Each structure stands twice: as structure tokens, then as C-alpha cells.
Amino acid sequence: MSDNLNYELLNQFAEVYSSKEDPLLAAVNDFTQKNHAEPHMLSGHVQGLLLKMFSLMIRPQRILEIGTFTGYSALCLAEGLTEDGCLHTIESREHTAAIAQNFFDQSPIGHKIKLHTGLAADIIPQLDETWDMVFIDADKTGYINYFELVLPKVRKNGFIFADNIFFHGEALKENAKGKSGKAVKEFNNYINNRTDIEKVVLTVRDGLYLIRKR
Numbered sequence: 001m002s003d004n005l006n007y008e009l010l011n012q013f014a015e016v017y018s019s020k021e022d023p024l025l026a027a028v029n030d031f032t033q034k035n036h037a038e039p040h041m042l043s044g045h046v047q048g049l050l051l052k053m054f055s056l057m058i059r060p061q062r063i064l065e066i067g068t069f070t071g072y073s074a075l076c077l078a079e080g081l082t083e084d085g086c087l088h089t090i091e092s093r094e095h096t097a098a099i100a101q102n103f104f105d106q107s108p109i110g111h112k113i114k115l116h117t118g119l120a121a122d123i124i125p126q127l128d129e130t131w132d133m134v135f136i137d138a139d140k141t142g143y144i145n146y147f148e149l150v151l152p153k154v155r156k157n158g159f160i161f162a163d164n165i166f167f168h169g170e171a172l173k174e175n176a177k178g179k180s181g182k183a184v185k186e187f188n189n190y191i192n193n194r195t196d197i198e199k200v201v202l203t204v205r206d207g208l209y210l211i212r213k214r
């Protein structure tokens, strides 16, 4: 790679050469940047478009999202749902869930999004669905548990996406520090060692695992 082609430049290029951000998504992003203490948790423009494109390719009937935050990624993923499709999304914090619901109510596809407030580990087993697509993006220490809870309910050839698998670079280190960095590293090794799934690492943003159930 040339000296001039650095990561920041690549990200800037991706921002400029990708379709413009939808106005409602821009409003979610703007609100989150101004009002939330951890705005970096939001998927953002380029990853959001990528999630939307994957969803449009898969045309899922049922999507499960674990970790709603302010609703950005749910609105992106819901774009690819079939006419009768539904996206279930889980958020533990009531205040954050209320913000997301407010944005869902402003979207023409908001009626396809069902928001559950509570802990993912409690809610996932209550959902009697077969998933075409799952997006794991909540507390990193729960990733392996969420994967094991959802895999039996993912259809054959269905997909699981897991976000932040670099965990700001920490999960790539030999001696990862912090409980989240260590948990993500453990999750990555766990996924990599499984032979019953096909997986690919996408080096977009903070790292995205794309997993297919065989």
C-alpha cells in the first residue's frame, strides 16, 4: 500500500463515493452526536449503507437485531425486508429505546420494526421466529451467548452479522485488555474455530463478521 493511502483517507473516500445519507438517518445521527454520551456506538453512514445493501440482497422475512441504540442500524436493515417482513430489535435501556421508537415512528417502514425493551438474553428465547438475518451489536461479553441462542433458529443459509470484532484494535492484540476487548477476542477465536459455519471478516469501520449457517 502506498504511503499516502492511509486508513483515514480510505474512510473519507468511502464516505464521499457512497450514496448520500438518507435524511431520517442523518437526523438520527445528528441527534445521537449531540445528545448521547457514546455516539460512536452508532453504525454510521457507510456501514449503515452496507447493512441496507446486504438486507436488500437477502430480502429477509425475519431479522433480529441485538442492540438497538438510537435506531440507526435497524432503519438500515429494515430496508430489505419483504412486504410482510418484520425486524425485531432489542435494547436494554428504556430511555434509549424510547429515542429509537420515536425515529421508527417517523419512517415509512417503521411499522415493520418491533422494539423489545429488556435484556437480550431474556428476550431472545421468547421470540418464536426463524431468522433470515441476525445483527449482533450489544454488550460484547454476551456475544458468544447470543450466537449460541440464535444459531438454532437461523434458517439454513441464513446470515449472522457481528459488529465491532476489532474492538478499536484491542481484540487483535495478543494480550487484549479490558473485559470487552477480551470478550471480543474470545468470540473471534470461537467463531474462527467452528467448522459448521462459513465466515468472512469485513474490514469496514470497527470490523464486521459475516457468518453463514451451512
Ligand SMILES: C[S@@+](CC[C@H](N)C(=O)[O-])C[C@H]1O[C@@H](n2cnc3c(N)ncnc32)[C@H](O)[C@@H]1O
Binding pocket: 041, 042, 043, 044, 066, 067, 068, 069, 070, 071, 072, 073, 074, 090, 091, 092, 093, 096, 118, 119, 120, 121, 137, 138, 139, 142
Ligand atoms: C453498539 S450499540 C448498538 C448500535 C446500533 N446497533 C447501531 O448500529 O446504531 C449497543 C446497544 O446495546 C445495548 N445493550 C447493551 N447490553 C444489552 C443487553 N444485555 N441487552 C440488550 N441491549 C443491550 C446498549 O444499551 C446499546 O444501546
